[in-house]
Amino acid sequence: MTTAPVAVQPIPRGTLAGRVGRHALDWIPALVVLVVVFVVWQESIAVFHIKRFLAPQPTDIASTFWTNRHELISAGWFTFQEALGGFAIGSGLGLLIALILARWRSFGRALMPYLIAANAIPIIAFAPIMNAWFDPFSKGSKMAIAAVLCFFPVLVNTLRGLTSVHPQSIELMRSYGAGEIETFRRVRIPTALPFIFTALKIATVLAMIGAIVGEYFGGAFTALGVLIDSRSTTFQFKEAWAGIGVACAYGIAFYLGVAIVERLTLRWVPSTGE
Amino acid sequence: MSVVEIKDVAKRFDGGTVALEGIELAIEEREFVSLIGPSGCGKSTLLRIIGDLIRPTAGTVRVNGKPAAQARTDRDYGIIFQDAVLYDWRTIARNISLPLELARWNRRRRNERVQEMLRLVELTGFEGHYPWQLSGGMQQRVSIARALSFDPSLLLMDEPFGALDEMTRERLNLELLRIWEASGSTVVFVTHSIAEAVFLSTRVVVMSPRPGRISHVIPIDLPYPRTAAIREDPHFFELVTNVREALHLGSDLDRKPAAPAAAEAQP
Numbered sequence: 001m002t003t004a005p006v007a008v009q010p011i012p013r014g015t016l017a018g019r020v021g022r023h024a025l026d027w028i029p030a031l032v033v034l035v036v037v038f039v040v041w042q043e044s045i046a047v048f049h050i051k052r053f054l055a056p057q058p059t060d061i062a063s064t065f066w067t068n069r070h071e072l073i074s075a076g077w078f079t080f081q082e083a084l085g086g087f088a089i090g091s092g093l094g095l096l097i098a099l100i101l102a103r104w105r106s107f108g109r110a111l112m113p114y115l116i117a118a119n120a121i122p123i124i125a126f127a128p129i130m131n132a133w134f135d136p137f138s139k140g141s142k143m144a145i146a147a148v149l150c151f152f153p154v155l156v157n158t159l160r161g162l163t164s165v166h167p168q169s170i171e172l173m174r175s176y177g178a179g180e181i182e183t184f185r186r187v188r189i190p191t192a193l194p195f196i197f198t199a200l201k202i203a204t205v206l207a208m209i210g211a212i213v214g215e216y217f218g219g220a221f222t223a224l225g226v227l228i229d230s231r232s233t234t235f236q237f238k239e240a241w242a243g244i245g246v247a248c249a250y251g252i253a254f255y256l257g258v259a260i261v262e263r264l265t266l267r268w269v270p271s272t273g274e
Numbered sequence: 275m276s277v278v279e280i281k282d283v284a285k286r287f288d289g290g291t292v293a294l295e296g297i298e299l300a301i302e303e304r305e306f307v308s309l310i311g312p313s314g315c316g317k318s319t320l321l322r323i324i325g326d327l328i329r330p331t332a333g334t335v336r337v338n339g340k341p342a343a344q345a346r347t348d349r350d351y352g353i354i355f356q357d358a359v360l361y362d363w364r365t366i367a368r369n370i371s372l373p374l375e376l377a378r379w380n381r382r383r384r385n386e387r388v389q390e391m392l393r394l395v396e397l398t399g400f401e402g403h404y405p406w407q408l409s410g411g412m413q414q415r416v417s418i419a420r421a422l423s424f425d426p427s428l429l430l431m432d433e434p435f436g437a438l439d440e441m442t443r444e445r446l447n448l449e450l451l452r453i454w455e456a457s458g459s460t461v462v463f464v465t466h467s468i469a470e471a472v473f474l475s476t477r478v479v480v481m482s483p484r485p486g487r488i489s490h491v492i493p494i495d496l497p498y499p500r501t502a503a504i505r506e507d508p509h510f511f512e513l514v515t516n517v518r519e520a521l522h523l524g525s526d527l528d529r530k531p532a533a534p535a536a537a538e539a540q541p
Contacts, residue, residue, distance in 0.1 A: 168359045171327050176373045177347035186372070190363040268363045268404045 056238045065242040072227070076246040079211050079224035082139045083254065086146020087207035091200055093147070094154030101155075102162035102188065103180070112159075119152045127214045136218040142225075146210035150203035157199035161192025194269065197262040204258050208251040224250075275339050276300040277428055277460040278324055283333030285319055285486075292485035293319045297333065299479065299488065303427075306454060306461045308471035308478045310517065316486025317464045318432050324462060325353055325430050338427060349377060351428035352421030356436045358413035360405040360420075367392075367401035370420045377424055391419035394453060411442040418450070422457060429454075431463045435470070444502070447473055451500055468521070472513045473500060480520040490520035 042057050044050075052060070065072060101108030127145050134141035165188055173183045215225025228243040278301040285294040293316040301307050309317040322328040324335055326342040337345035345351065352373075360369045370391050371384045379387070392398045395415040405413055414434060421429060434450075435443040447470060454461055465471050471478045472494055480490040494513055496504055504510050 166357075166359065168355050168357060169361070171322075172353065172355075172359050174327055175325055175346060175351065175353045176376045177349055178376050182376060187361065190361065193363075266363075268365075268406075 053235060053237050056241055060238050061241045061245060064238040065245060068239065068242060072224075072242055072246045075222055075224040075227050075243070076250045078139075078220070078222050079142075079215065079247070080208075080250045080254070082142035082214075082223075083146050083204075083207040083211040083250075085139065086143040086210055087150050087203055087254075089143060090147035090150030090207070091154045091203050094151045094199070094203075095158055095196070098155050098158035098162060099184075101159055103184070105163075108159065108163075115152065115156055115159075119156055123149050123152075124210065124213050127210070128217045130214065131217050131219075137220045139220075142211045142214040142219060142223075145214040146207040149206040149210040153202050153206070154196070154199040157195045157202075158192055161195025162188045164195075165191045193266060197258070197266065200258050201255055201262070204254040205251060208247065208254060212247055276336075277303050277305070277338060278462065279334075279336040279339075280320075280324070281334045281336075283320070283323060283330045283335060285316065285323065285328065286331045294323075294330070295485040295487050297486075297488060301460060301462060303460055304458060306451075306463065306474055306476045308463045308465055308475040309481060310465055310468065310471045310478055311481030311486070311521065312483055314486070315481040315483040317481050319486065320481075321430050321432050321462060321464050324428075325351055327353075345428075349373065349424055350426055351430050352424070352426040353430045354414075354417050354421050354432065354434045356433040358405070358410075358417040360413055360416055362405055364405075365401060366397065366403050366405070366408070366416055369405065369416055370423050373420065373424045387423055391423050394422065394456070395419045395449070411438055411446060414438065414446065415449070418453065422453065422459070425457075427459055429459050429461045431461060433464050433466060436466060443470070444505075448500075448502065450474065451498070455499065468514055468517045469505070472496075472510060472517060473505060478517050480517060482521075489523065492516055492520060 038058050042059060045052070045055055045057050056064075101111060124145070126148065130144045130148075131141050134144055162184075169187050169191070170183060173187055178186070212225040212228070215223045216229045219226045221227075224243055224247055228240050228247070231237070231239040231243060278299070280297050280299040283294060283297040284292070286292050297320060299307075309320060311317050319328060323330050324337065324342060326335075326346040335342040338350050340348065340350070360366075361372070364372065367385075367388045370388045371379075374384045374387060388401065389398070392401060395418055397412060397415055397419070400408065400412070400416075405416070408416065418434070435446050438446065450461075451474060461474075463471070463474060475494050478492045478494060479488055480492065481487065482489040492513070496507070496510060496513070
């Protein structure tokens with residue numbers, strides 16, 4: 001037989017500089033939007049004579065951030081550690097339990113309705129309880145809230161990934177005489193990875209929310225949530241806004257961190273670009 | 275000793291559907307046997323029973339003289355499905371070497387074997403590609419390479435070219451014959467296509483549905499090596515006609531007025 005002409009897409013890889021350059025172009029529309037939003041925000045507050053202390057202008061927030069930057073960044077770091085700890089505990093447990101439930105399916109089927117129901121619970125409502133169970137001034141109480149928030153989406157998504165394997169992929173492994181553990185390691189877990197990363201990205205956001213909202217109900221004075229809460233109640237809205245900005249920055253960095261790990265791990269996926 | 279020996283095999287699914295009944299078949303070394311029949315005749319089920327991917331309700335299957343389950347764990351056969359079933363996260367080379375990893379071959383031997391297999395299916399140079407970068411026909415060639423990589427004595431093929439266009443299919447038919455002749459393996463090939471069955475096989479096993487059973491076995495006495503020209507040979511047409519008539523006879527037998535149309539529940 002002869003090899004017929006075949007359509008093979010080139011591997012979309014280039015030099016690093018080339019890739020950065022191309023991506024820079026991709027980012028231009030988003031940057032334009034950002035600038036427009038800030039300009040409109042800045043100007044509309046001046047034009048409509050909105051009370052400055054209620055809705056400060058971006059430039060005011062920026063200068064407030066700059067004067068308080070050491071306090072804000074270290075408060076953010078404190079809260080980020082809580083979020084990270086909760087993320088690690090909650091996601092780790094979620095992954096572990098999902099593996100167990102996928103391995104023993106009847107067990108999984110019995111628990112699945114409750115897990116889906118638990119996924120719909122506004123878990124953040126438990127934050128005051130967690131503060132009572134654990135020392136409210138410790139990082140542990142906020143980690144507990146963040147962990148519970150992360151746990152369910154990671155568990156449910158991982159389980160879905162582990163069990164949404166093409167039946168023939170499993171038959172193929174059986175045809176090679178592969179056992180259950182080999183099949184998990186070589187087929188189920190790789191198949192589940194895209195699901196797992198989606199869940200982990202959601203979990204980063206939830207962990208930050210858990211830590212900050214947990215702090216609204218009481219926490220150490222060095223925590224970002226406490227700072228935002230106390231500044232708002234004393235009408236120091238510029239400081240509160242600056243705190244929110246820092247929370248956003250940590251949250252985005254957290255999300256991007258996981259997204260980068262995803263990109264490095266899922267190299268085979270044609271495009272994970274979002 | 276037959277490579278595959280099927281004795282009085284029956285398969286009843288949980289719903290009560292009788293997928294197979296009274297199957298008797300012996301396949302000898304170096305044979306190329308096609309199973310053909312309408313949907314619901316149990317041909318894919320029979321293939322999976324040979325591969326011990328499904329257990330029969332009754333009867334015995336022996337592969338290379340061993341029980342089918344033993345033959346499976348001994349990796350006596352390679353299987354190829356209609357979809358290539360390549361693992362997306364593995365490169366072409368690592369897809370082909372998967373069964374070798376499971377058989378604990380060392381890296382050097384694996385790499386040598388992968389190169390050999392890529393040459394066999396004429397995909398040298400694609401080892402670093404991922405499956406999505408290949409066309410459907412190329413993916414199916416990778417799955418053939420993977421099934422042959424550990425040198426099984428038996429190849430089980432479940433409509434391997436069913437999802438491909440006619441031209442690719444005819445090309446891969448020729449390639450499969452070349453590989454079969456080179457590797458010295460025995461092939462059991464499930465297909466919907468009469469022409470494909472006749473073109474490839476040493477024997478065509480015609481099956482009829484409800485319950486699935488073997489209605490005819492037609493030897494194909496066309497000489498090997500077969501070339502594209504055989505498709506225009508009068509004897510080829512004659513054999514195609516024989517198979518077609520056998521298929522229609524099988525389905526005529528089935529046309530009992532009271533038969534409920536509930537046997538389509540094939541996996």
